[in-house]
Amino acid sequence: MNIQKTKIEDHIRLTEITKKSKAYWGYSDEQMKKWSNNLTITIDYIKTNPAFNLVDENQIVGYYSxxxxxxxxxxxxxLFILPEYIGKGFGSFLMNDFLERIRNEKCQKIILDSEPNAExxxxxxxxxxxxxxxxxxxNRFMPIMEMNL
Incomplete structure (x- = not known):
């Protein structure tokens, strides 16, 4: 298991991971269709924002951006991982890499909008x-969270 910089050609795989991971929480097919554009990772998004893949046995199984x-x-x-990897430490592995990277960039604060089930x-x-x-x-609320470094 390792972390690799995302390449623009990974956008389709990252979109697939995002949608499968979000659906893991039991949202209806109708709701998932409504969110489809918001859950799509584009080439432009990857070109514009830092993104890193979690690779296990030569397969991208998660990522963060x-x-x-x-x-x-x-x-x-x-921060998304495939459902079959949820609850097995892969999310923590991704998060630890992210935190180390951010600390090295001298950032002082991290904010995020959390999936309610991931709070x-x-x-x-x-x-x-x-x-x-x-x-x-x-009646579904998204937590806004922060961490000072």
Missing amino acids: YLRLENNQVKLDN QFYQKIGFTKIGEFETSIK
Whole structure:
């Protein structure tokens, strides 16, 4: 298992991972179709934002990407792994790589909008919930989280 810089030709695989990972939480096919554009990783996105793949046995099984913000802050924009890898330490492996990379870039704060089902994962790593916003699904709120470095 290792981390590799994402290549533009990985966009189709990353989109597949994103959609399968999101569907893991039991969202309806109808809802997944509504989110399809938001869950699509484009070539332009990869060209514009740092992204890194988790590779296991020569297969991309997960990835993360982030946005550089002002004031030495970054936003963890995506962290997804295939459903069969969830709960087996792969997410933590990705997150540890991300945190090390961000610390080396001298960032002082990380923010993210968490999938509601992943909030505890981020809390275990040290993120704190600082707010939330309602999503397109009535009574479903997305936690806004941060970590100071």
